[in-house]
Amino acid sequence: MRSRITLLLKVAYARAYVRIKGGNREPSWVVWEILLPLLAVASVAYTYMILGAPREYIGFVVIGGAMISYWFNVIWGMGNALYWEKETGNLETFMITPAPLEGLLLGMALGGMFNTTLRALSIVLVGTMAFKASFNPSGLPAAFLIFVLTMVALYSLGMCIASIFLMYSRSGWRAAEVLQEPIMFLSGLYYPISIFPTLIQLLASSIPLTIGMDGIRRSLLLGYNLYDLRFHVISLSVMIPVLAYLAKRMLRYMELRAKVEGRLTLRWM
Amino acid sequence: MYSIETIELSRTFKRNKGRLIYALRDVNIKVRKGEIFGLLGPNGAGKTTLIRILATLLLPTSGKAYVLGYDVVGEANKVREVINVVSGGERSGYGIMTVKENLWYFTQLYGLSRRDGWRKVRELIELLGMEDFADIRLNRLSTGMIQKYNLARGLINDPKVLFLDEPTLGLDVEVAKYIRRLIRKLIKEDPERTIFLTTHYMAEAEELCDRIAIIHKGRIVALGSPEQLKKMICDELVYKLEVKGIYSKLGERLKEAGFSKAVSSKSDITTGLTSLRMVLSSEEEAEEVVKWLIGSGYKVISISKVEPSLEDVFLKLVGGKLSEE
Known part of the structure; x- marks a missing residue:
């Protein structure tokens, strides 16, 4: 058991190394990872400024923009990654080794998180400097805890999505697309979800990103402490084992189905 | 084990x-x-x-x-x-x-x-x-x-x-x-x-x-x-024939004509020749093949008996060359 965990961590480290080193080797990553995402945030921030919205709304948008980049990374960087691994023949080479698939996905998650964190930090930095967004430093510890919990929950969800790509390859894109716009809508990317009717608020609260984003906003913009955010922490802490268990089961099931149907190494589908 | x-x-x-x-x-x-x-x-x-x-x-x-x-x-x-x-x-x-x-x-x-x-x-x-x-x-x-x-x-x-x-x-x-x-x-x-x-x-x-x-x-x-x-074909003979002209279906035609199923053909546009390799049961059968070719209007350039190779075993078992399949 211990050696299995050690192997998983080694694999995760190696895959993260490839992702970070390979991903940042071409300087063009600055354009894709930092400059372009900033434009979307800037356009919403300018809209709020022209409409004369309260200053807190700018901080709201900046945090939303930073957090949504993690969601994009989860669905397109992590879920989709197994599709590319399969197409390039790397999945086949991986699957003949004793390395656990979870290690590969964890490595992708960590590597992806590193790159996305650069993107998120640049959004926060530019938002603070250019749009004068202000944050409450006393909320940092609570924000950090909620951020970590949100990431674990989100990347567990990413493993579920990855298992769909493992089996269905390109068809998995549809599933990822289904998860992109509705979650952007429901998570309150640029607005508080309190504007929704109660039923939709409840539905939105089942998404870890919504809870995480709301918790971080409350801590960094309104100065809430950990006690004030206890329900956020509890909700995320409950979601994590559920999603992690679901991810493991889905991965095992999809791997088995893919081996039965001969899809594990099937390309161009 | x-x-x-x-x-x-x-x-x-x-x-x-x-x-x-x-x-x-x-x-x-x-x-x-x-x-x-x-x-x-x-x-x-x-x-x-x-x-x-x-x-x-x-x-x-x-x-x-x-x-x-x-x-x-x-x-x-x-x-x-x-x-x-x-x-x-x-x-x-x-x-x-x-x-x-x-x-x-x-x-x-x-x-x-x-x-x-x-x-x-x-x-x-x-x-x-x-x-x-x-x-x-x-x-x-x-x-x-x-x-x-x-x-x-x-x-x-x-x-x-x-x-x-x-x-x-x-x-x-x-x-x-x-x-x-x-x-x-x-x-x-x-x-x-x-x-x-x-x-x-x-x-x-x-x-x-x-x-x-x-x-x-x-x-x-x-x-x-x-x-x-x-050794699976030690009782049989392997012949190599060369026919003038490019005939991509010649092997198929020989099979259809009732000769050995173990025949492969390959055309070379640079020399303008079609080579045949056949596993046959006797010299008489080889003569029959040549007669049939001439009678069908083909010009036979050469015929020679060759040492059986693994390729011929494959030819006999599968009825074609690896590359033809």
Whole structure:
């Protein structure tokens, strides 16, 4: 058991190394990872400024923009990654080794998180400097805890999505697309979800990103402490084992189905 | 204990409208430790399917398969620790990373420590003579360099059973020769190691393999040493004929005319000749063939009796050349 965990961590480290080193080797990553995402945030921030919205709304948008980049990374960087691994023949080479698939996905998650964190930090930095967004430093510890919990929950969800790509390859894109716009809508990317009717608020609260984003906003913009955010922490802490268990089961099931149907190494589908 | 053992191994795939295609049908093979075992067959014969099952990438529909005694279905992780697979023309790895970095990545998948991983990478670079391109990105390598890298990757875990799927496919003569030399060296260095080789090249199989299985439409149609296989046609005669002109369907026409089913034809536009290779039962039958050709308006340039080769065994069993299938 211990050696299995050690192997998983080694694999995760190696895959993260490839992702970070390979991903940042071409300087063009600055354009894709930092400059372009900033434009979307800037356009919403300018809209709020022209409409004369309260200053807190700018901080709201900046945090939303930073957090949504993690969601994009989860669905397109992590879920989709197994599709590319399969197409390039790397999945086949991986699957003949004793390395656990979870290690590969964890490595992708960590590597992806590193790159996305650069993107998120640049959004926060530019938002603070250019749009004068202000944050409450006393909320940092609570924000950090909620951020970590949100990431674990989100990347567990990413493993579920990855298992769909493992089996269905390109068809998995549809599933990822289904998860992109509705979650952007429901998570309150640029607005508080309190504007929704109660039923939709409840539905939105089942998404870890919504809870995480709301918790971080409350801590960094309104100065809430950990006690004030206890329900956020509890909700995320409950979601994590559920999603992690679901991810493991889905991965095992999809791997088995893919081996039965001969899809594990099937390309161009 | 055998290195590889399959018992009544079958694999089907569902195609359009639920039609079943048999990729493997009741395959029984036993490969001993230290053997270079060849699997010969045309495209679609089931070679890669068999390797994928043995490498735990695909489940069999029925039957059993064991690698070093481990069940490929129930003990997949144990199998994965002792095997590796290298395919010709494969380009696995990350193009933006160097050869060294890619190899190090693969050492981690086998749980080597960082230091041991880098040591192994250095050893493999030396073994395969890759010093000149070890620091070059994978997406900038030539086909020959890629195949050396692939072999290095295949040796990362020092596998006890190495599957080589068309390892010299598309390589120039020198690199192919180098790879064949390396295959022999790998067995010499570790007599416990087994190499399971699939190839299109008869000469390669004859040169390297201790035993060969011929697979056709998912079934093993012959199994034995190259000499044993050649003995299968020792009572028959092999003729080589040259006919003036380009006739791509001449082999088919001879079969239709009721002559031997073991006939292959190849046209060469540079010489303007069509060559035939036929396995016949007697000299009289050869005369009949020549008579038929002349009577049908073909101009026979030459006819000669040749030594039977593995190619002819294949021709007799399958009814065509590997490349024609």
